[in-house]
Amino acid sequence: MTSSPVTSPDRIYRSPAGIAGGVVLLALGAWLGTDAVISGTGRTPWLALAGLLFAVPLVVAFTIRPAVFGNEDRLRVRNPFRVVTLPWAAVASFRSGYSNEVLDETGTKYQLWSIPVSLRARRKAQRPARTRPGARGQEAVAAPPAERRAPGDHSMDELRELCETRAQASTSQGKPTVRWAYEIIVPAVAGAVLLVVLVALG
DSSP: OOOOOOOOOOEEEOOHHHHHHHHHHHHHHHHHHHHHHHHOOTTHHHHHHHHHHHHHHHHIIIIISOEEEEOSSEEEEEOSSEEEEEEGGGEEEEEESSSEEEEETTSOEEEOTTSOOOHHHHHHHHSOOOEEOOSTTSOOEEOOGGGGSOHHHHHHHHHHHHHHHHTTSGGGOSOOEEEEOHHHHHHHHHHHHHHHHHHHHO
8 A cells, every 4th residue: 555645835925915805805894785786775795795796805815815835846926816836846846026926937937925015114123234233332233134035035036045955866756736716706797797786777
């Protein structure tokens, strides 16, 4: 009896600010939508339901859903409308500019939605390190360089290191795969169609 290969645990990268914003938007939408369904008259409840069916998947897609998972074998990028799986051997490079991206060997780029670039955090990290006052009779101590990296840049550094150390491993070989998030696309499209029909019917 052969045992299945053990998969290393994922390092998970998400945007706390994005998740918090999504929760607030969902709570606001639930409050307004529930009020419209209960108190609305005529077509208002149906319009509210159609609007929720359209908006909720999109809010989830762009705020709560995005995540990046990295283990010893592959990188999995969960973006708003698709999931991209890249074995480390298929990763050509990581690129950071106004957004963080990963490029495969064919030059195709995939944006890392859950690791946003904060120019403010980057500028703050690039400021000269402040010195911490030492004890009496001791010299002041400068903050270590690692503390001056922006969170998004630090996450990208970890992914680059993981790619460099694991790209040649036998379990890290293969080609990129893409799966569309129909669980997000289908209800959003259905809500949009229902909205159009209700508006057209007047």
